[in-house]
Amino acid sequence: MGLLAACGGPGTLRRRAALVSRMAKKTLEDCPPETLADQVVVVRVDYNLPLNRDGEVVDDTRLVRTLPTIQYLVEAGAKAVLLSHLGRPGGRPDPALSLRPVAGKLEEFLGYPVGFCPMTTGLQAQEAVQGMKSGEVLLLENTRFCPEDARNDAEWAEEEISFGTKLFVNDAFGAVHRAHASTQGVADAVRRCGGDAVAGFLLEREIRSLSDTMADPEHPFVTIIGGAKISNKIDVIEALLPAVDQLLIGGAMANTFFKAHGWAVGDSLVEEDRIDTARRLMDLAGDKLLLPVDVLTAPSITSDVSTCVSACDEVGEAQHIGDIGPRTAELFTDVVGGARTVIWSGPMGVFELAPFRSGTFEVARAAASTADQGATVIVGGGDSAAAAVAAGVVDRITHVSTGGSASLEFLSGNEMPAVAALSDR
Numbered sequence: 001m002g003l004l005a006a007c008g009g010p011g012t013l014r015r016r017a018a019l020v021s022r023m024a025k026k027t028l029e030d031c032p033p034e035t036l037a038d039q040v041v042v043v044r045v046d047y048n049l050p051l052n053r054d055g056e057v058v059d060d061t062r063l064v065r066t067l068p069t070i071q072y073l074v075e076a077g078a079k080a081v082l083l084s085h086l087g088r089p090g091g092r093p094d095p096a097l098s099l100r101p102v103a104g105k106l107e108e109f110l111g112y113p114v115g116f117c118p119m120t121t122g123l124q125a126q127e128a129v130q131g132m133k134s135g136e137v138l139l140l141e142n143t144r145f146c147p148e149d150a151r152n153d154a155e156w157a158e159e160e161i162s163f164g165t166k167l168f169v170n171d172a173f174g175a176v177h178r179a180h181a182s183t184q185g186v187a188d189a190v191r192r193c194g195g196d197a198v199a200g201f202l203l204e205r206e207i208r209s210l211s212d213t214m215a216d217p218e219h220p221f222v223t224i225i226g227g228a229k230i231s232n233k234i235d236v237i238e239a240l241l242p243a244v245d246q247l248l249i250g251g252a253m254a255n256t257f258f259k260a261h262g263w264a265v266g267d268s269l270v271e272e273d274r275i276d277t278a279r280r281l282m283d284l285a286g287d288k289l290l291l292p293v294d295v296l297t298a299p300s301i302t303s304d305v306s307t308c309v310s311a312c313d314e315v316g317e318a319q320h321i322g323d324i325g326p327r328t329a330e331l332f333t334d335v336v337g338g339a340r341t342v343i344w345s346g347p348m349g350v351f352e353l354a355p356f357r358s359g360t361f362e363v364a365r366a367a368a369s370t371a372d373q374g375a376t377v378i379v380g381g382g383d384s385a386a387a388a389v390a391a392g393v394v395d396r397i398t399h400v401s402t403g404g405s406a407s408l409e410f411l412s413g414n415e416m417p418a419v420a421a422l423s424d425r
């Protein structure tokens with residue numbers, strides 16, 4: 001165990017698979033409990049949880065997935081100092097993005113008190129850490145209240161480990177694609193001091209699931225890409241194309257492909273500046289690419305409209321495409337049903353609104369059924385994960401990634417700077 005691989009550098013899947021077996025990184029499994037007692041261990045978590053207008057946490061999946069790492073440290077008698085970002089406060093304190101309510105949530109799950117410090121660095125944070133006893137947990141305030149985090153400031157990172165810290169645990173998969181002070185900077189700093197930077201259990205599981213699937217996917221290998229924009233997903237489409245047997249495109253992204261075919265899309269969302277890209281991807285993919293054959297349209301994308309089914313080359317003027325149509329849902333369900341490996345990123349329509357949710361839900365249910373039959377099904381992307389929850393199938397999916405952009409970057413073969421910065425085994 002403990003074989004964690006850092007995928008790095010742009011490259012083909014085969015090259016990346018080679019990297020996987022070569023570049024193994026240390027994980028928390030390499031840290032026996034007896035070495036942790038009374039140690040101040042700094043842990044980067046991703047508590048960038050969705051909050052409602054009242055500041056209440058609406059989805060705590062990312063938090064729940066960090067519990068094994070925190071419990072391991074607590075049971076070993078370490079002092080766990082947690083760092084996380086929340087939202088995009090832009091380097092300034094913003095009370096609406098305080099982590100204080102998240103500390104309360106963590107306390108509920110752990111069943112014992114979790115300290116919260118309203119500062120991330122400075123005297124108050126130092127004193128809070130110095131006052132910790134063995135087996136205690138302390139969450140520091142949002143790292144992005146400090147401009148140094150996004151700047152990857154080395155001095156700031158050093159201050160975060162200035163408690164004699166010899167171990168940094170990164171358990172924030174959703175942030176590993178960012179070279180920030182709280183991700184890469186702290187890892188580098190702790191290694192400079194002769195300590196270790198290791199992957200926590202969540203990070204290890206994420207990387208293992210994604211890299212194992214990519215290194216040797218069972219065929220047929222089907223990828224479903226949807227969501228709002230092609231521009232967000234060109235890299236992942238290009239990286240996956242050589243490996244997949246079939247690429248299904250849905251969501252607003254399909255509209256740009258329709259345009260590339262010369263079909264009218266009414267008032268639907270289109271990326272005019274990506275029509276050439278769509279054309280190039282169609283040439284590259286050949287008959288691996290499956291576009292919708294029909295779509296659901298409505299005069300507006302709102303929760304109370306009635307919808308029509310149109311062939312995708314017959315969308316009327318002033319119509320908005322809001323979902324794939326029933327024939328497409330059937331076609332996609334068949335393809336997914338025959339797959340042995342599925343990667344799904346991006347909803348098929350505006351699933352947040354009742355009139356446009358059925359295409360996404362049908363694909364989600366098909367993915368869950370094929371997983372029930374032993375296929376490997378990976379869901380990457382925050383909205384797709386939310387759709388899998390809303391469709392009631394999330395527990396049947398092989399792996400739902402906690403990292404939206406991070407999982408796409410990983411699958412695209414891009415370097416993960418915060419993983420590269422971990423200690424080699």
Ligand code: ADP
Nearest residue numbers: 227228251252321322346349350381382383384
């Ligand atoms: P993920 O987070 O799973 O990667 P994206 O963020 O790429 O997914 O895209 C999700 C968004 O795309 C959703 O908010 C959804 O409403 C939107 N979307 C999907 N299809 C359409 C469409 N036809 N028109 C407008 N928006 C769409």
Ligand code: MG
Nearest residue numbers: 381382383404
């Ligand atoms: Mg999204």
